[in-house]
Amino acid sequence: METLWPQIERLLAQVTKPARYIGGELGAQVPVHRPDVAAWLLVYPDTYEIGLPNQGLQILYELLNERPDSVAERSYAPWVDMEEAMRSAGVPFFSLENHLPARAFDILAFNLSAELVYTNVLNLIDLAGVAVRAADRADHDPLVVAGGHCCFNPEPLADFVDCFVLGDGEEAVGEVSQVVAAWKVGGPVPGAPAGADPGSRETLLRALSRLPGVYVPSSYEPAYAPAGDDDPHPGAVRLVGTTPRYPETPALVEKRTITDLGEWPYPRQQLVPLIEVVHDRLNVELFRGCTRGCRFCQAGMITRPVRERPADQVRTMVMDGLDRTGYDEVALTSLSSADYSGIESTVTSIIEDPSCSGQVSVSLPSLRVDAFTVGTAAQIQRVRRTGLTFAPEGGTWRMRQVINKLIREEDLYAAVDAAFSQGWRRVKLYFLIGLPTETDEDTLGIVALARRCVEIGRGYHKGVTVTASVGGFVPKAQTPFQWFGQNTVEELTRKVHLLKDAARGVRGLTVRWHDPKATAVEGIVSRGDRRTGAVIEHVWRHGGTFQEWSEHFDLGRWTAALDAAGMTLEDAVYRHRTEHEVLPWDHLSAGLHRDFLWQDWTDALAAHGLEDCRWTPCYDCGACTGFGVEHVVASAVPPAGGSQGTGQDLSTGGQVPVRFLPTAPSGAAPTPGTGARDPVSAGERRG
Amino acid sequence: MRIRLRFSKVGKVRFTSQRDVARMWERALRRARLPMAYTEGFSPRPQLSFGLALPTGCESLAEYVDVLLDDTRPETARVEVGALPARLSGMLPEGLDVHAGEPVERRATSLQQEVTSCSWTMSVRGIGRPELEERVAALLASPEVWIARERKGRHERDDLRPSVLALAVAGRRAGTASADGPDDVVDLVAELSCQPRGVRPVELVRGLLAVGSPTGDDGPGPVLDRACRTNQWIERDGVRREPVALRDDRSAARAVPAMERAS
Numbered sequence: 001m002e003t004l005w006p007q008i009e010r011l012l013a014q015v016t017k018p019a020r021y022i023g024g025e026l027g028a029q030v031p032v033h034r035p036d037v038a039a040w041l042l043v044y045p046d047t048y049e050i051g052l053p054n055q056g057l058q059i060l061y062e063l064l065n066e067r068p069d070s071v072a073e074r075s076y077a078p079w080v081d082m083e084e085a086m087r088s089a090g091v092p093f094f095s096l097e098n099h100l101p102a103r104a105f106d107i108l109a110f111n112l113s114a115e116l117v118y119t120n121v122l123n124l125i126d127l128a129g130v131a132v133r134a135a136d137r138a139d140h141d142p143l144v145v146a147g148g149h150c151c152f153n154p155e156p157l158a159d160f161v162d163c164f165v166l167g168d169g170e171e172a173v174g175e176v177s178q179v180v181a182a183w184k185v186g187g188p189v190p191g192a193p194a195g196a197d198p199g200s201r202e203t204l205l206r207a208l209s210r211l212p213g214v215y216v217p218s219s220y221e222p223a224y225a226p227a228g229d230d231d232p233h234p235g236a237v238r239l240v241g242t243t244p245r246y247p248e249t250p251a252l253v254e255k256r257t258i259t260d261l262g263e264w265p266y267p268r269q270q271l272v273p274l275i276e277v278v279h280d281r282l283n284v285e286l287f288r289g290c291t292r293g294c295r296f297c298q299a300g301m302i303t304r305p306v307r308e309r310p311a312d313q314v315r316t317m318v319m320d321g322l323d324r325t326g327y328d329e330v331a332l333t334s335l336s337s338a339d340y341s342g343i344e345s346t347v348t349s350i351i352e353d354p355s356c357s358g359q360v361s362v363s364l365p366s367l368r369v370d371a372f373t374v375g376t377a378a379q380i381q382r383v384r385r386t387g388l389t390f391a392p393e394g395g396t397w398r399m400r401q402v403i404n405k406l407i408r409e410e411d412l413y414a415a416v417d418a419a420f421s422q423g424w425r426r427v428k429l430y431f432l433i434g435l436p437t438e439t440d441e442d443t444l445g446i447v448a449l450a451r452r453c454v455e456i457g458r459g460y461h462k463g464v465t466v467t468a469s470v471g472g473f474v475p476k477a478q479t480p481f482q483w484f485g486q487n488t489v490e491e492l493t494r495k496v497h498l499l500k501d502a503a504r505g506v507r508g509l510t511v512r513w514h515d516p517k518a519t520a521v522e523g524i525v526s527r528g529d530r531r532t533g534a535v536i537e538h539v540w541r542h543g544g545t546f547q548e549w550s551e552h553f554d555l556g557r558w559t560a561a562l563d564a565a566g567m568t569l570e571d572a573v574y575r576h577r578t579e580h581e582v583l584p585w586d587h588l589s590a591g592l593h594r595d596f597l598w599q600d601w602t603d604a605l606a607a608h609g610l611e612d613c614r615w616t617p618c619y620d621c622g623a624c625t626g627f628g629v630e631h632v633v634a635s636a637v638p639p640a641g642g643s644q645g646t647g648q649d650l651s652t653g654g655q656v657p658v659r660f661l662p663t664a665p666s667g668a669a670p671t672p673g674t675g676a677r678d679p680v681s682a683g684e685r686r687g
Numbered sequence: 688m689r690i691r692l693r694f695s696k697v698g699k700v701r702f703t704s705q706r707d708v709a710r711m712w713e714r715a716l717r718r719a720r721l722p723m724a725y726t727e728g729f730s731p732r733p734q735l736s737f738g739l740a741l742p743t744g745c746e747s748l749a750e751y752v753d754v755l756l757d758d759t760r761p762e763t764a765r766v767e768v769g770a771l772p773a774r775l776s777g778m779l780p781e782g783l784d785v786h787a788g789e790p791v792e793r794r795a796t797s798l799q800q801e802v803t804s805c806s807w808t809m810s811v812r813g814i815g816r817p818e819l820e821e822r823v824a825a826l827l828a829s830p831e832v833w834i835a836r837e838r839k840g841r842h843e844r845d846d847l848r849p850s851v852l853a854l855a856v857a858g859r860r861a862g863t864a865s866a867d868g869p870d871d872v873v874d875l876v877a878e879l880s881c882q883p884r885g886v887r888p889v890e891l892v893r894g895l896l897a898v899g900s901p902t903g904d905d906g907p908g909p910v911l912d913r914a915c916r917t918n919q920w921i922e923r924d925g926v927r928r929e930p931v932a933l934r935d936d937r938s939a940a941r942a943v944p945a946m947e948r949a950s
Binding site: 012013018019021022023024025026272274275276323324325326327328359 | 699700702703704706707710711713714715716717718725731743744778780781782911
């Protein structure tokens, strides 16, 4: 297949940021395609700047290019100006390494990290010249594959994607490559049903559906029936089951889990882009999984158990990586990096390495909220001390017990005090609104906390700023909150206004919020069933791409699409699910027992917190036992500092220590909540 | 110690911006473990200064960067300037290659101020050779050539004629990468003054569109296909020299096929 570069080159003079399309990064590979190897095009369905740093994609890129039976190139969503230029010049979606047309690949593999990119996935399949609906594809059209966190409810994309890979992809991509490479040359396909036509697409898909962790939606049949009387909307058509079509198809697809992160020191050759991208630094993964147990957090639920990378390997990856890339910043990544066993000694050994000569800064992108963590941060950010971010998520102790983010006020104030006293001037706080059982008191607690943080900071420096960044909560599949009916656009907007009003006139405090309309759309796809596919297709056909970009987002397109599909926001997003309702992802498993999730949901409604199971007895969520692995942590005791996971009495939260409050809080006392404290959605009653 | 390095930027990497190139240099210098001098303050940055910005999309055989080394560090005295071009070329992305380097006065005038003019080769599409030759002659004969320019978001009109020191249609070359066939691309050579301000190749092409056209500088006409800065010149007291001369012409000659190969 011939390169499209000469045609592409001509388009680049007309478009913004042409270097998005040239490839040539340090670490990029230029694979040689052969008829008997599976050729993957790994696609991140957002702009180059957002997609390039994605570590998951980079890990698979290296692994696939190391294997003898596969090659991999990359691509990202062309920005709207480039897409227009490509469509009018007849240039299809292409890869960045050899600038080959996407159709030259056997597999188009999409990374699904966020729901709002789904319309881009359809657009890119179309730009590749491949039928958007899986059922319309011919035998030798590229196989459309997807992986990433959103695959834990893949049903909204079931009509468009040939197969999903659930969980860690490191091992699964090799197995998929083997099957595809064998099928491609017309030889016997491992796992194919007896007597199947060797060259047919169905043979390939049925063989893939037998691989652990691989979900082939066309091998399953959803069934629908009118809802019974236990449903708040009797007569509504509900999903009643998703069952295998073929005898060899598993009834339940379990996610893949690699047991030892130490066996996978990837990426070895992290890509260094030629242009500026987000997270433009060396990234080294400390551990995978998290058992803090925050109930809103899908990542923490679906990536269990905790698997730490050996400290020696972390150090080697950091030193080799800095040496190879020339970066002067390294991020030690995970879902809660301060929880890594021996984080202090790891960090110290990096910054005190003579080769770093004081010019390398280390960042921990997900700080725990306590003074100890800030101490570590102070140690590592000796250069470039700009801003620190904490995520208390809830405005009151009660709210944080509901969501199991067990940070006491005193932890936050101690952290903020430590930050400001050690030279930081800007603190950013992340919160969620629209959480289960939330009252206006909880919402306003956000401003109360943030304003107290400003007051603490003013004790050190006049110019301190605190930003409260507020997102609307979207219930996610495979979490304890999967049954919760999301707050309406109007309700979230009302809460945003409450916050804005309360924060008005408070010097040094800024409130930022995520658009509640976008939150609603995330809700459509996050828990949608296969019928949501028609909505996504409608939005895409009406020009709705780059929906995560506010300048391209339009709720009207989505509501029109829902109308056309006979669906409503009310039913798809705002409705509470009942205990025994069949959920669209019930035939897929992240290892968590459904009864564990339901128990955790009822604990949440009772505002009952649960400690981290790394250092306390097992709650039998299912993640360890189901995969025959244990949490792999180097330390048998929890890290020092703070109340999170230290076995302290969790009933003592909500008190404000005197030390951090030179003056009594004045004015703007939180007004009592508007609604009665309804167990599920106080303040959220809708007519 | 201050070291002035001469490098080329050819091929796909030409689509990166001047800022991108600066960041590529920072990383390459760190990888080479040179004892860089850093700026003071909260965000220390290596002290690099680039000369005239090269427009995104243009190639160059004559870019320059001044690198300041930290004289308080013992390694600085041991830096072998002659070995730097080969060493740094290996650290830079494909398409960026260092051809020469020499120590300069610590307080030498900045490249930006010193350079008086640049030589360019350009290819234009959408116009036949005879017509282009006519327009070149017309432009050179005009006392003034007004074009529209956007500067800091404001539309202005500017006379570019005084900045055009030399301009000619080049001889035919054998074959190009153009999809429309070699015949639709015609090459120009130009020397454009940098002071009081520089003229970009795309502005020169706009000037060619403006001369002999009743509708001014918009509408169909020649389109810039490719441009390459071949030299930057410092002219003082009637003597013209380059900021860093190549030791011999071989390294420049090597860069030309590299340009065609890398595209």
